[in-house]
Amino acid sequence: MIVLRLITVVFTLFVLLPLAWLVYAAFIPPEALINASLVTPGVSLENLAALPGSGLGRAMGVSLAATGMVVVLQLATGLGAAYATRAGLPLTALVLVLLAVPTELLLVPLYRLLQGLGLTDTFAALTLPFAASPLVVFLLMSAIRRVPWSLVEAARLDGAGEGTIVARVVAPTLRPELLATGVLAFAAHWNLVLYPRVMTTESLWTVQAFLVDLLRTRPFEWGLLGAAALVASLPILVLYVVFERRIVTVFERGFRAY
Amino acid sequence: MPTRRAQPLPRALVTGLLAFPALAAFGVFTFTPLAAVVRYAGWEWTGTSQPQPVGFANIAALARDADLWASLGVTIAFAAIVLPAFLGLSFAIAFALEGLQIERLIKAVLFAPGLVTVAGSAIAWFLLYDPNFGLVVDLTGLALPWTTQGWAALVYVALFTLWQQTGYGVLIASAALKGVPAGVKEAARLDGASEDQVRRWVVLPLLRPTATFLVVVGTVFALQSYTAVYLLTRGGPLGSTRVLGYYLYETAFERFNLGYASALTLFVLVVAFAVAATQARLLSDRRAAP
Numbered sequence: 001m002i003v004l005r006l007i008t009v010v011f012t013l014f015v016l017l018p019l020a021w022l023v024y025a026a027f028i029p030p031e032a033l034i035n036a037s038l039v040t041p042g043v044s045l046e047n048l049a050a051l052p053g054s055g056l057g058r059a060m061g062v063s064l065a066a067t068g069m070v071v072v073l074q075l076a077t078g079l080g081a082a083y084a085t086r087a088g089l090p091l092t093a094l095v096l097v098l099l100a101v102p103t104e105l106l107l108v109p110l111y112r113l114l115q116g117l118g119l120t121d122t123f124a125a126l127t128l129p130f131a132a133s134p135l136v137v138f139l140l141m142s143a144i145r146r147v148p149w150s151l152v153e154a155a156r157l158d159g160a161g162e163g164t165i166v167a168r169v170v171a172p173t174l175r176p177e178l179l180a181t182g183v184l185a186f187a188a189h190w191n192l193v194l195y196p197r198v199m200t201t202e203s204l205w206t207v208q209a210f211l212v213d214l215l216r217t218r219p220f221e222w223g224l225l226g227a228a229a230l231v232a233s234l235p236i237l238v239l240y241v242v243f244e245r246r247i248v249t250v251f252e253r254g255f256r257a258y
Numbered sequence: 259m260p261t262r263r264a265q266p267l268p269r270a271l272v273t274g275l276l277a278f279p280a281l282a283a284f285g286v287f288t289f290t291p292l293a294a295v296v297r298y299a300g301w302e303w304t305g306t307s308q309p310q311p312v313g314f315a316n317i318a319a320l321a322r323d324a325d326l327w328a329s330l331g332v333t334i335a336f337a338a339i340v341l342p343a344f345l346g347l348s349f350a351i352a353f354a355l356e357g358l359q360i361e362r363l364i365k366a367v368l369f370a371p372g373l374v375t376v377a378g379s380a381i382a383w384f385l386l387y388d389p390n391f392g393l394v395v396d397l398t399g400l401a402l403p404w405t406t407q408g409w410a411a412l413v414y415v416a417l418f419t420l421w422q423q424t425g426y427g428v429l430i431a432s433a434a435l436k437g438v439p440a441g442v443k444e445a446a447r448l449d450g451a452s453e454d455q456v457r458r459w460v461v462l463p464l465l466r467p468t469a470t471f472l473v474v475v476g477t478v479f480a481l482q483s484y485t486a487v488y489l490l491t492r493g494g495p496l497g498s499t500r501v502l503g504y505y506l507y508e509t510a511f512e513r514f515n516l517g518y519a520s521a522l523t524l525f526v527l528v529v530a531f532a533v534a535a536t537q538a539r540l541l542s543d544r545r546a547a548p
Contacts, residue, residue: 015424022379022381081280089274091277098288105506107511112516131287162269162276193488229381233378237374251426
């Protein structure tokens with residue numbers, strides 16, 4: 001047990017180090033870099049002040065818009081599919097197969113498909129192919145088992161249509177799961193790296209594409225890199241801190257059900 | 259759902275319509291590309307050129323492509339490092355945390371790297387672990403020579419992957435641990451088993467299905483390691499970290515050989531499905547297990 005505890009302490013420190021560094025690097029005073037010694041203590045806001053005009057703002061805008069839209073689409077399509085499955089449509093096997101397909105490895109045929117549709121280098125290229133996600137459908141399928149079906153039956157007796165039931169009965173009951181699944185979907189799309197690089201050019205660069213380019217063109221401006229990395233991570237960090245408990249619970253429950 | 263056959267048609271139709279957007283998206287953006295890639299594999303095509311049919315030339319070239327087999331070897335080596343570590347760490351940490359006050363806090367911390375902006379993480383790692391200028395070498399003089407040594411680069415990418423993903427494993431292992439009935443442990447204790455013996459001989463065997471599941475999850479992470487490779491090492495030095503997914507990307511979008519890359523996609527898909535089929539068997543064994 002002592003060994004296990006020791007492993008846990010060491011690994012937790014190993015996980016914390018880059019996270020702490022991510023925060024601190026944003027505030028490294030420029031003198032520290034001139035002295036070529038990173039241990040110079042001190043805090044400086046100069047790095048953050050250098051960010052406007054770097055193009056980060058624009059990239060964050062693209063990422064927030066695209067990822068936000070994808071999350072809404074995935075939750076809507078996923079809830080519909082999950083409801084249909086619970087109501088008797090046999091989709092489970094299909095979803096499990098889709099989970100096994102490494103979608104990002106379909107880069108080449110997707111590129112050709114989007115090219116044919118005239119969609120490469122458009123906002124639609126970043127969003128449309130992600131309108132539905134097997135993982136979201138899967139998590140919502142396990143979540144919807146929690147909804148007492150008598151609620152749905154009662155609404156049907158009251159004459160409510162299926163669409164109304166999903167929107168007015170099922171969705172409100174599943175609010176915590178929708179939120180948590182939404183955050184996971186947000187992280188998954190936000191963190192795509194190769195896909196946006198291939199499908200779009202500089203005017204539609206996402207945060208990831210921007211950071212990759214920054215690291216390549218200005219590898220020695222550590223303060224700027226740190227500041228950009230921190231600011232780019234803020235949206236997910238904020239979402240995570242606010243919804244941490246729900247995310248963890250839904251994630252655990254979703255995979256236990258399987 | 260025994261009532262479904264008794265339902266009148268219109269409702270079944272409406273229900274089907276609710277699933278339609280998801281099914282349409284999967285059809286257009288997953289199944290169509292899956293089918294099309296077979297056709298593209300018979301092309302000579304740079305992405306902007308007019309495709310020229312070359313028959314089975316690309317497929318035949320796969321067998322003679324030394325880089326491809328080297329890349330498969332790298333992928334297997336990578337999985338061989340990551341999988342055992344992922345499994346061991348997930349269980350070790352889940353056991354160590356069980357019932358502690360700070361359990362929730364630690365789990366939240368371990369889960370966080372999977373959600374942090376991945377290119378930002380790569381930057382943090384670069385500033386920390388660069389073997390010439392990084393903070394770690396600056397403070398301790400110790401460095402992992404990942405920019406020059408192949409083995410070190412592979413370990414570096416593996417460590418990054420473990421850093422990102424172990425939180426998921428801990429959550430899953432810990433959820434399974436909480437599912438072990440208290441009565442079973444109590445009975446073993448009454449029979450005179452020590453705490454270590456209870457863990458080793460009673461709890462651990464009950465967690466076998468979870469271990470199987472973690473192997474499945476870990477394999478998926480290993481197959482998806484191309485993002486980490488792209489961000490950290492670009493496949494180098496000298497191809498030592500060029501995992502299959504990255505080789506595919508490089509062939510298509512840095513060497514602009516999209517026809518051959520389609521043949522590579524087929525190869526990777528065959529590997530992925532073979533792995534998935536093995537996993538499906540493991541998982542169904544798991545269901546049959548007590």
